[in-house]
Amino acid sequence: MGYKMMVQVSSLNQYSFCPRAVYLSKILKLKPEFSLERSRGLISHIIRRELSIRQSKLLGKIRDVNDLNSTLLGELDRILEDAPHIYRGLLGEVEYNRYIPELRSEILHEIEAMRDRLRFMIEEIGFEHALNIITPWRVEYTVRSKKLRLSGRIDKIMRNPSYIPVEIKTSSVPDGIWAGDRLQTCAYAMLLEDKFNLKEPIPFGFVEYTRVQEKRPVMTTEQLRRKVLETRDEIIDIFNGDIPEICPHGNGKKCQSCGYKGQCYDI
């Protein structure tokens, strides 16, 4: 089986949004068009994700709950300063500084929620337990399986003692969980089961919606596992020559917000 027949887990999410987007990005290698909104979204994603990943390190640094606010704010400013250097390749020509004042004030609200949640945990169970609960076993963990024909990078893995994958999402927050986020989280659980040859299935993972500072559980049911494999197979069909039609979901709003809309309808 060739490398090309491995499906990236993020493609399951993209397929759930629109199968044709997978065709345009993976087969035709098109890039989403530039827009101010998209640039802002990219920077917002980088900063919010970085803050989420650094959270446990921050808690490890403080010994007084009253230091939480200043420590979180200090880290936010460090991230804002570091990001253009760390993510130079990803940001490309994006005018980084243009978006920062507005984004910073947006994220300040999330920091307040993060601070309150951490403060509550510390006051209830103490520093050490709080630190244990929020510290991932691994971050940005790459995993692949020839058997599952899937590969991906898991944002965080918690241990309890089972493995719990956590997918960080920084954009809009649904009432429940986006279907694509469910697929992605379940696929990561399946990859971890395969990687560590687990005897017991991983029963759930989490999607962390950073804008509301909530981790929402995804149960890895048989039905969802089957859906992961079906979606993978449909993506492999695209690799093998299937071309999804324009607007296959029949939802014009998706096309309006899609980065490929200017190219997709002309192909």
Ligand code: SF4
């Ligand atoms: S423009 Fe519409 S049909 Fe084309 S990739 Fe985007 S969402 Fe899919």
